[in-house]
């Protein structure tokens with residue numbers, strides 16, 4: 065079976081995710097075959113993408129396309145960046161039928177998609193994800209968002225792209241650290257929804273991280289498929305989609321506690337968050353020890369240095385809890401956690417008192 069295309073069906077129509085090597089060489093053809101006939105394009109691209117790819121894109125798109133370079137960081141994922149994009153669109157008289165293309169990781173994707181969603185109440189948007197994390201996760205599902213000093217992704221919208229083009233060749237220039245981050249989201253998808261896929265990952269982790277063609281393509285495909293199935297059932301995160309936040313309540317608090325420092329990027333925070341969520345599930349006797357250890361060992365294979373005590377100490381506990389309290393999913397001062405029942409089955413309907421989380425976090429640090 066060719067694992068190269070997935071159709072995501074949403075309330076506002078369907079869009080394809082194309083997965084393959086060298087797809088951008090055929091960008092013109094792809095845009096034509098999916099009827100993206102815009103007269104103007106704004107391309108926002110990550111400054112760390114090798115120039116040769118941008119040259120290829122320039123050859124494959126109309127001459128008057130505007131190219132804007134973006135420096136990705138959680139600090140730039142803000143209102144100021146959205147305003148800059150909106151100003152370019154306004155200045156150049158873009159209309160709804162024109163198109164914004166994001167070429168980069170999850171940060172550019174989230175910022176560009178959010179700007180697209182509010183420009184004249186919605187302009188066409190194409191996502192060309194260039195990090196593993198963006199290819200397996202952030203480019204799918206239509207969540208857009210920016211950060212504020214109060215926390216991560218607190219301003220945003222649901223806005224589905226018209227097309228996602230995941231060209232695996234982009235990953236060749238991606239630092240190993242970023243590959244590991246993307247792998248964390250692949251792992252998350254397997255843990256919450258598909259034990260068979262988790263077993264495949266356990267067997268092939270090193271081949272995947274080394275980007276061996278068939279292994280990386282299968283991993284991206286399966287990961288997108290899991291997310292597609294969940295998003296289609298619950299586009300607006302009223303229920304089932306909350307499962308995709310597995311590990312993220314912890315992760316967002318870790319990132320915010322460090323002020324979105326590059327010391328701990330989003331994907332690494334997610335991996336730490338996954339382990340915390342598994343540990344919490346185990347301590348609450350929801351997950352058995354054997355499966356908890358399987359996941360823990362998997363993460364150790366991935367990276368020996370990803371440990372909470374490398375980034376935080378006891379004096380950070382209150383800050384971590386404070387940020388967990390601002391999570392969007394919380395209700396009535398209780399913290400909502402997605403927990404794991406077994407590999408392949410997660411549950412999002414868990415609410416805990418702040419004192420419970422405090423006790424757990426304090427214990428995590430006393431064990432280290």
Ligand SMILES: NC(=O)c1ccc[n+]([C@@H]2O[C@H](COP(=O)([O-])OP(=O)(O)OC[C@H]3O[C@@H](n4cnc5c(N)ncnc54)[C@H](O)[C@@H]3O)[C@@H](O)[C@H]2O)c1
Nearest residue numbers: 112136169170171172194195197198202207234237238330
């Ligand atoms: N919208 C969603 O559903 C969703 C889901 C998950 C994560 N996110 C968001 O995604 C963001 C993280 O995304 P990310 O991990 O892709 O981070 P990122 O966009 O910062 O990219 C990571 C790093 O890789 C560099 N880079 C990008 N492509 C490259 C390439 N091909 N070669 C070399 N370097 C390259 C970037 O410059 C950056 O330094 C977070 O802000 C997170 O909140 C959103």
